[in-house]
Amino acid sequence: MSPESAPQRTVGLREGGPPTGVTTAPPPDQRDASRSSVSALPVPDVIATLGSSLRGLTEAETAVRRNRYGPNELPGVSRGQVWRRLAAQFTDLFAVVLLVSSAITFLAYWLGRPRDPATLQLALAILGVVLLNAGIGFAQEYSAERTAESLQAMVPHTCRVLRDGERRELPARDLVPGDVVILEAGDAVPADCRLIEAQEAAVNNAALTGESDPVARVAEPVPSGPLLQARNCVFMGTDLVAGTGKAVVFATGAATEFGRIYRLAAAAPRQQTPLQRQVALMARRVAGVALATGAVLFAVRVPSGQPFVDTFVFSLGVMVALVPEGLPATLSVSLAIGVRRMARRHALVKQLLAVEALGSTSVICTDKTGTLTQAEMTVVQLWADGVPHAVSGVGYAPIGEITDAEPVRELLRAAALCSNARLVPPTGRDAWRVLGDTTEGALLVAARKAGLDPAEEEVRTPRVAEHPFDSARKLMSTVHRDSDGTFFAYVKGAPLELLARCDAIDRSGTKTPLSDPVRTQVAAAADGMAGQGLRVLAVARRQAADPRPPLEDVESELTLLGLAGMYDPPRPEVREAVHACRRAGVRIIMVTGDHPLTAEAVARRVGIVSHPAPTVATGTQLDALDDGGLDALLASSGELLLCRVSPEHKMRVVTALQRRGEVVAVTGDGANDAPALKHADIGVAMGASGTDVAREAAVMVLLDDSFASITTAVGLGRSVYRNIRKFLIYLFSHNIAELVPILAATFAGFPLVPITAVQILAIDLGSDVLPALALGAEPMEPDVMNSPPRPRQERLFSASVVGRILFLGGIQALGVCAVFFWHIHASGIPYADFTKDSPVYREAITMVQAGIVVSQFFNALAVRTDRQSVFRAGLLTNPWLLAAGCFGIGLMAAISYAPPLQAIFRTAPLAPADWAVLAAFGALLLAAEELRKWVLRHRRTSPEGGRR
Incomplete structure (x- = not known):
């Protein structure tokens, strides 16, 4: 919904607390006045309507209104109580299954006669796994979230107010409707106000509307219409960039336009990332398979005469074998590694799962000002005496040169004198900046590049009169007294308007009549720029x-000095970043509040637009489209620019793209971007130039404000997803090796399990987590940005992933089954005579556990690549993986040989020959996987585009 179609609200929406979305009564003894009528009324009527006066409010009246309307501040960001956020970690389906398993195991221990200490150990171990996973997940999320009340930083802390006719400086939170505030250039507007006095006032509304150009403000009434377009109103969160004024407050706190955007952002639900959906689906399926398998085995073993409690613990062990207990912790820490990598590339990710979502991004809806551009107007070309003069350097730093500067010195001197902006040198961490209109600031910078000092020129030629810029005239004029007492008028403005008022042109310092051919030449030069x-x-x-x-x-019979052409320069790295996105199949749509011509010019410079006739749609045109029409517009494969859009438009566009199955990233820096940032799959805010409300709503903040960092983050996100698949294959393949021996023993009539639940937990958390983390830290592959984004509906467990899990897990399962039954049969002891304390049985289950650990070491090496030989990739290129694998084998050795651990895990010491056999099985697994990759590499190229 656009600002034009938004329902008008009345003065004082907020009364003693957060807004409810309904209108309330105006100040005491006053009639209702809609917000739109505030702009249409004459100044005396506005003051009367708001129950105020030119002297401001009295202290007594202020106290009454403060109690009625509440403080002039926005509601704090609710993050929930810490204990609630911690408790949420236990709602994951894996956690629920394990908690139930732990509780039932505790019950089985108490009901057992005699009570088996191993059952208690299992219950405690499962509970410990849940607590460990919850602690890691909570720590990662809590450390990534920011606890500051970011919106309050947008509101100025103090302001100047008239109270009882006296000028006072007060905290901005103390403002109430009816207060009269005093504004000067550089001030932040503390509330929504109607101007009652204005001298050459101009505001920067970029934080609300996204439009980068300063907008002139007047005190006179204007026709009723959309409030944000009222030329006599100023709004909270914006800045006065030029002039002075007085204004009466008509809305405070959450009742302001800024507050409207806040409520819009707060109401937007945070979208689940693709990985969240995939992991949730995986958890449901794995949990279902685990419960079903355990139930079936329980039903099979109970009729065979096995003790009920032992049978239940056995079935529970099967369930535990199928549930990847270490996955939540591995996933959280692996994503955290991705977060740290992105932070080193100037991209701060606040939510771990957003790292992976970046990799599936298919559309980027990007803002213009401050995102693609540097938000610093720069003069790049001057035209004087019939000749163009190039200007080098970008931004507000007066560093650069002008080609043949002498002919344009008078042009730039006049432009600098006819200016109200001020160029501020760098101080501390702040770079060069402009106070006032950025266009005038660009002219001051160009004057400095020509060797002029605008401040000295102002002292030498002081201003004695001024005619401010007016949108009807499109001109600004100032009158100055020269050192000899002569008065000169300097005028700047729109070329055609000014040219019509000129009868002469400056030619090398000489006033020359402006003939028709010369007029045509000047107009052509302006059109060319x-x-x-x-x-x-x-x-x-x-x-x-x-x-x-x-x-x-003043504005007639003028002598034309020349033309100045300027633009907001794009960031130098953006073009390559846009090209990388195109190469990766990521569509870029510019969504901006600026004029269509300005947007298209920037889009062409950075490479978003290359065709002669891109599709350009304005907010008004979007209002005229129903959902079907909008879907058709977005479905077109051509280049698309959306201009003059409101926050509601952005949200509608994002929703429509998501409806089409796109994974949408939205960039922005203003408060007006916040709703779309929050509603998008990935909200990307600017860290340096962005507003705090935008950074609060986003899940990723670009610390360097560079669009190129988004491209890097997308590549890292894709790499994270690939790495997640690698350690999923690694983790789930050994689950097969844990489950198959149990099933084989059941159907072979062996009374005991080949591997206990406690051993499985030791493998999952002790031996597998570190290698999985090392796989999650694999470096980004060079070709990661050479393929299109994966579809939103693509499953984490694709057919190729499942096939590889079965292939590698099957080899491991055959190996551990072989060593277990070889040990059992080699002893010559009948099945029925085996007990839990039998030395042969303890050696056999130790061989199974050690076999899985050793084969997983080789498995970790095997899954590092999909097609390429691991030997070609380099065995030593991931030293953390080798170290983690060695740690797992060392832990297994401790479990085998250390008496305290032997008592816990019921293991036995292995002979060197046993280790040799296990190593041979592991090497066989690696050889089989290398053979599979060789077959894939040497398979003929398929018609669908497969490769050798």
Whole structure:
């Protein structure tokens, strides 16, 4: 919904607390006044309607209204109580299954006669796994979230107010409707206000509307219409960049336009990432398979005469074997590794799962100002005396050169004098910056590049009169007194408007009549600059008869000095980043509040637009489209620019793209971007130039404000997803090796389990987690950005992943089954005579556990690559993986030989020959996987585009 179609709200929406979305009564003894009528009323009527006066409110009235409307601040961001956030870690399906298993195992221990200490150990171990996973997940999320109340940083801490006719400086939170505030250039607007006095005032509304150009403000009434477009109103979260004024407050806190955007952002639900959906689906299926398998085996063993409690513990062991207990912790820490990698690339990710979602991004809806551009207007071309002059350097730092600067010195001197902006040198961590209109600031920078000092010129030629810029005239004029007492008027503005008022042109310092051919030449030069996407200003002068000539005299019979072409330069790294996104199949849609021509010019410079006629749609056109029409617009494969859009438009576009199955990333830096940032799959805010509300709503913050960091983050996200698949194959393949021996023993009539639940937990958490983490830290592969994004509906466990799990797990299962039954049969002891304390049985289950651990070491090496030989990739290129594998084998050795651990796990010491046999099985697994990769590499290229 656009601002034009938004319902108008009345003064004082907030009364003693957060807004409820309904109108409330105006100040005491006053009639209702809609917000739109505030802009249409004359100043005396506005003041009367709001129950105020030119002297401001009295302290008594202020106290009454403060109690009624509450403080001028936005509600704090609710993050939930710590204990609730910790408790949420136990709602994961894996955690629920394990908690239930632990509780039932505790019950089995108490009901057992005699009570088996191994059952108690199992219950405690399962509970410990749940607590460990919850602790890791909570720590990762809690450390990534920011606890600051970010929205409050957008509201100025103090403001100047008239109270009882006296000028006072008060905390901004103390403002109430009816207060009269005093504004000067550089001030942040503390509330929504109607101007009652304005002297050359201009505001920067970028935080609300996304439009980068300063907008002039007046005190006179304007026709009723959309409030944000009212030229006599200023709004919380914006800045006065030029002039001065007085304004009466008509809305505070959450009742402001800024508060409207806050409520819009707060209402937008946080979207689940693709990985969240995939892991949830995987958890349901694995849990279902585990419960079903355990139930079937329980039903098979109970009729055979096995003790009920022992049979239940056996079935529970099967369930535990199938549940990847270490997966939640491994996933959290692996994503955290991705977070740290992205942070080193200037991308701060606040939610772990967002790392993977970046890898599946298919559409980026990008803002323009401050995201693709540097948000610093820069003069790049001057035209004087019939000749263009190039200007080097970008931004507000006066570093650069002008080609043949002498002919344009008077042009730039006049432009600098006809300016209200101020160029501020760097101080501390702040770089060069402009106070006031950025266009005028760009002219000051160009003047410095020509060797002029605007401050000295102002002292030498002081201003004595001014006619502010007016949107009807499209001109601004100032009158100055020269050192010899002569008065000169300097005028700048739109080329065609100014050219019509000129009768002469400066030629090498000489005033020359402006003939029709020369007029045509000037107009062609201006059109040429505009055709390059430059904002063009013309500058002229004339001698004045007195210090305060009438406007019609000042802006007539002028001598044209020349033209200045400027633009907001794109970030130098953006073009390559856009190219990388195209190569990766990621679509880029520009969504901005700026004018379509400005947006298209920037889009062409950075490579988003390359075709002669891209599709350009404005917010008004979007309002005219129903959902079907919007879907058709977004479904077109051509280049698309969305301009003059509101926060509601952005949210609607994001929703429509998600409806089409796209994974959407949205970039932005203003408060107006916050709803779309939160509603998107990935909200990306600017860290340096962005507003705090945008950073709060986003899940990723670009610390360097560089669009190129998004491309890097997408590549890292894809790499994270590949690595997740690698350690999923690694983790689930050994689950097969744990389950198959149990099933084989059951159907072979062996009364005991080949591997206990406690041993399985030791493998899952002691031997497998570190190698899985090392796999999660595999470096990004070079070709990661050379393929299109994976479809949203693609499953984490694809056919190729499941096939590889079965292949590797099957080899491991055959190996451990072989060593177990070889030990059992070699002893010559009948099955029925085996007990839990039998030395042969303890050696056999130790061989099974050690066999899985050793084969997993070789498995970790095997899954590092999909097709490429691990020997070609380099066995030593991931030293953390080798170290983790050695740690797992060392832990297994301790379990085998250390008496305290032998008592816990019921293991026995293995002979060197046993280790040799296990190593041979592991090497066989690696050889089989290398053979599979060799077959894939040497398979003929398929018609669908497979490769050798």
